[in-house]
Amino acid sequence: MKITALIEDELIQEVINTSGAKNVTEALRIALKDYLARRKLLDLAKEVAAEPIEFYYGADQLRDQNQR
Numbered sequence: 188m189k190i191t192a193l194i195e196d197e198l199i200q201e202v203i204n205t206s207g208a209k210n211v212t213e214a215l216r217i218a219l220k221d222y223l224a225r226r227k228l229l230d231l232a233k234e235v236a237a238e239p240i241e242f243y244y245g246a247d248q249l250r251d252q253n254q255r
Contacts, residue, residue, distance in 0.1 A: 206218065
């Protein structure tokens, strides 16, 4: 997809330098993927906090089961 966006030159240059990208397109692709990954992790953390994972076995029971 081709887009036009008004973004400060300093911000683009910082993203390029930080990400090690070779050009603006690659830098934006890296930045957007990183943003989405972080948001997904935050959303998952909120889900786990709202409904914690329950473990049905203790460490001893899991160790015994793995040795079988």
